[in-house]
Amino acid sequence: MTILDRILAQKEIEVRELKAIYNAHKVETVQERPSLYDNFQQTEKINVIAEVKRASPSKGAINENVDPISQAKQYEQAGAGAISVLTDVTFFKGSMADLSAVAKTVKVPLLCKDFMIDRIQIDVAKDHGASVILLIAAAMSEDRLKDLYDYARALNLDVLFEVHNEQEAETALKIGARIVGINNRNLKTFDVDLGVTERVASMLKGENILLVSESGIRTRADVEQVEAAGAKAILVGETLMRSDNIAETMSDIRVPLLKAVK
Template identity: 60%
Template sequence: MTILDKILAEKEKEVAQLKATYQQGQHQVGFERRSLYDSFMHADKMGIIAEIKRASPSKGTINEAVNPAEQAKHYEENGAGVISVLTDTPFFKGTMADLKAVRKAVKLPILNKDFIIDEIQIDRAKDYGASVILLIAAALPKERLQQLFNYTRSYDLDVLFEIHNEKELAVAKEIGANIIGINNRNLKTFEVDLATTERLAKDIDTTRTLVISESGFSTKEEVERIKQSGVRGILVGETMMRSDDLKKTFDELRVPLS
C-alpha cells in the first residue's frame, strides 16, 4: 500500500463524517475571486504558489508552530501569486481553520491543497475561502475526476489538475484542464526529479495551458532550467517554510519569463 493509498483511505472516513455533519454555507467567508490562470499567464515573472505546510509524510515535521495568517501575509508582501494551504490533518498537520485564517489575512487566490474525492470537500473549500481546488489524477478514475472538475468549475473556481506521467497527462487533456500541475515528486518513492516536468511539458500547448511545476525548487538555477519548458508557475513548500529570509528567497525564484 502506497502513502497515497493510505491517505485516500483516511479521506473516505473524513468524507463520511463530513456528509453526516457539514452544512454548506455554515463557515462562509466572503472574498473577491481572483483567477490563478489569468494572473500567471499574463505575468512577466515566474509565478509562485507559496505553500503553508507544517509537516509531510516524506519530511516529517517542517514547521509545526507556523502561524498561517502571518506566514501568508509575509508571502503576499514578498511576491507570492497564490497561497497554498495544506488542510489534511493526519498526514500534514493542517486544518481548514488554517485556510480560513489565511483567507482573512490576504487577498491572493488560495489553493486548498488536499486530497479531494467528493463534492462535499469542494463545498467546504469554497465556504472557507478557497479559489483553487487541487485534483490529483492518481487519486481517482477519469470519470470521477471529470465530475469533480465540472463541479468545481460550476462554482467558477480554478482547478489545479496534478499529474505525474504521460497517462495522467492524457486524462488532463480529456477532461479539459487548463491548469496542469506536474509533480516532480514520485508518489511511490518520494524522489524528486525536475526532468519529470521537462518530459511531460513537451506534450502540452503552453500558450493555452498554464503549467505549474511542483516540488524541488530551492535555487534560481532550478527555476531557470524549468522555465525553458514553458512553465509559468512553480509550487514551493518546504523551501518557503524553512526560509529565514523570505524576500531573498522570492527574489531568487521569481525569475523573468521573457
C-alpha cells in the same frame, strides 16, 4: 500500500464523517479573489504559489508551530502570486482553520491543498475561502475526476489538476484542465526529478494550458530549468517554510519568463 493509498483511505473516512455532519452553509460572503489562471497568464516573471505547510509524510515536521497568518502575509508582501494552504490533518498537520485564517488575511488566489475525492470537500474548501482546489490524476478514475472538475468550475473555482506522467497528462487534456501541475515527486518512492516537468510539459504546450511545476524547487537554477521547459508557475512549500528571509528567497526564485514572454 503506498502513502497515496493510505491518504486516500483516510479521505474516504473523512468524507463519510463530513456527509454526516457538514452542510455547505456559506454564512459568510466569500471574498472574491482574482482568477489564478488569468493573473498568471499575464506576468513577466515566474509565478509563485507559496505554500503554508507544517509537515509532510516525506519530510516529517517542517515548521509545525508556524503562524499561518504571519506566513501568508509575508508571502503576499514578498510577491507570491497565490498562496496554498495544506488542510490535511492526519498526514500534513494542516486544518481548515488554517485556510480560513489565511483567507481573511490575503487577497491573492488561495489554493486549498488537500486530497479531494468528493464534492463535499469542494464545498467545504469554498466555504473556508478557497478560490482554487486540487485534483490529483493518480487518485481517481477519469470519470470521477471529470465530475469533480466540472463541479468545481461550476462553483467558479479554479482547479489545479496534478499529473505525474504522460498518461495522466493525457487525462488532463481529455478533461479540459486549463491549469496543470506537474509533480516532480514520485508518490511511490518520493524521489524527486525535475526532468518529470521537462518530459510531461512537452505534451501540454500549445494547448493554452498554464503549467505549474511542483516539488523539488529549491534554487534559482531549479526554477530556470522548469521555466525553460514551459512552466509559468511553481509551487514551493518546504523551501519557503524553512527560509530565514522569505522576501530574499522569493526574489531569488522569481525568474523572468523567458520562454513565455517575447
